[in-house]
Amino acid sequence: MGTLINVVAIVIGSTLGLVFHASLSQRILSTVMQAVAIFVMFIGLQMTFSADFTAISRFFIIDGILVVLVCLVVGAIIGSLLDLESRLDVLGRAIEAKFSHSSGDQQAGSGLFAKGFVVASLLFCVGPMAVVGAISDALLGDVTTLSTKAVLDGVASIALASTLGVGVLFSAAAVLLYQGAITLLASVLQSVLSDPVIQVMQGVGGLLVFGIGINLLGVAKVRVGDLLPALFVVFVLIAVRAVAFSVVPV
Numbered sequence: 001m002g003t004l005i006n007v008v009a010i011v012i013g014s015t016l017g018l019v020f021h022a023s024l025s026q027r028i029l030s031t032v033m034q035a036v037a038i039f040v041m042f043i044g045l046q047m048t049f050s051a052d053f054t055a056i057s058r059f060f061i062i063d064g065i066l067v068v069l070v071c072l073v074v075g076a077i078i079g080s081l082l083d084l085e086s087r088l089d090v091l092g093r094a095i096e097a098k099f100s101h102s103s104g105d106q107q108a109g110s111g112l113f114a115k116g117f118v119v120a121s122l123l124f125c126v127g128p129m130a131v132v133g134a135i136s137d138a139l140l141g142d143v144t145t146l147s148t149k150a151v152l153d154g155v156a157s158i159a160l161a162s163t164l165g166v167g168v169l170f171s172a173a174a175v176l177l178y179q180g181a182i183t184l185l186a187s188v189l190q191s192v193l194s195d196p197v198i199q200v201m202q203g204v205g206g207l208l209v210f211g212i213g214i215n216l217l218g219v220a221k222v223r224v225g226d227l228l229p230a231l232f233v234v235f236v237l238i239a240v241r242a243v244a245f246s247v248v249p250v
């Protein structure tokens with residue numbers, strides 16, 4: 001239920017953004033995008049600083065900040081080898097081609113659709129709220145986290161759709177598939193989703209969201225798509241920890 005609320009909020013927000021686009025000047029849209037980018041960066045930092053690094057340190061027996069760094073570095077290597085950023089862009093362009101062919105959209109070939117789809121999908125899916133919220137919805141029937149995320153995503157989609165176009169609307173499908181899959185797998189993953197794991201994912205996810213904010217400002221290009229595996233490297237660290245403790249009990 002929580003994921004459906006989130007999807008509806010994105011659809012409504014994107015629709016409003018597309019409607020308001022015609023009545024807003026480029027200067028206003030640019031300023032709005034900068035405001036959203038700054039807010040996204042703030043949310044990312046808030047997510048990271050809210051992580052309990054003390055709990056992470058106790059669990060992994062090393063500084064919690066270093067655990068987050070390891071996840072980012074290993075995730076960056078994996079993502080770069082898999083070229084996830086480019087694959088996401090190709091996916092967006094494929095949807096763009098299909099949509100423009102069926103509707104005669106004049107944005108075909110501009111790449112704006114793909115950019116809107118990729119940027120919005122990363123923004124709406126990369127944060128730990130998506131993971132934690134989907135798990136809480138599945139195991140506890142608690143939609144509070146996803147409802148809060150829906151409000152944030154809905155507001156952000158208004159600004160994103162008004163500047164990046166209809167691609168933002170299609171990101172709702174990515175959210176449905178991503179969060180829906182996590183919800184379905186939540187019962188299987190329950191045994192490894194301990195509090196330290198969630199804290200690491202929150203720390204890493206917050207930094208990725210911050211990177212998205214940098215991209216939205218246009219001051220640099222952070223390959224957030226290639227960094228996505230960093231969210232799941234923590235499970236590898238848990239396996240390594242388990243092996244180490246079995247060899248040298250602590």
